[in-house]
Amino acid sequence: NAGVMQNPRHLVRRRGQEARLRCSPMKGHSHVYWYRQLPEEGLKFMVYLQKENIIDESGMPKERFSAEFPKEGPSILRIQQVVRGDSAAYFCASSPPTNSGNTIYFGEGSWLTVV
């Protein structure tokens, strides 16, 4: 997971503020996934993106959450009007264009704390 870069690693926001989490996939990877991990829970799928396209957002909350993966630059997970329940670790993963299962690499995560 050394190549997937996430920032910030830790973010503190007050209720009602916006949180922006960034993810740069591994070089050569065009598929990006976002997962959320609540304390003492497993990771839950949120969204899968390719460049400029959201392919599967079945795990995204319907409100306040959005994701993008522009042609240039990192993928962004945006959480508007954060609430305490948004406090979690958010992990980004990437994979190359060819789906071969174990070639999904995770970043080190962004820990969001809402106070």
Added chain:
Amino acid sequence: GESVGLHLPTLSVQEGDNSIINCAYSNSASDYFIWYKQESGKGPQFIIDIRSNMDKRQGQRVTVLLNKTVKHLSLQIAATQPGDSAVYFCAETLMNSGYSTLTFGKGTMLLVSP
């Protein structure tokens, strides 16, 4: 709904012992399974995987066993070391979905005493 779950939340072993971490899955359509190790404050690290057409796969000090009849997956770690202390997650996916959306279990914490 379909889910992936683990039987034991915490497993404590002595250094040098063999460890076995279990996982139950309920989605019979899943055809690819992965074990991840997650250390505190870090992202999931791939350990070993297995496809549904296999019963067993071995890696370095680790073995994954798949029993499709009872939908059970296990991770065996030989000669457990303190550095193996972490939370272990099993994950399942459907390879022919065109991309790999993983469904994770809750995790088992492995504590290795010296």
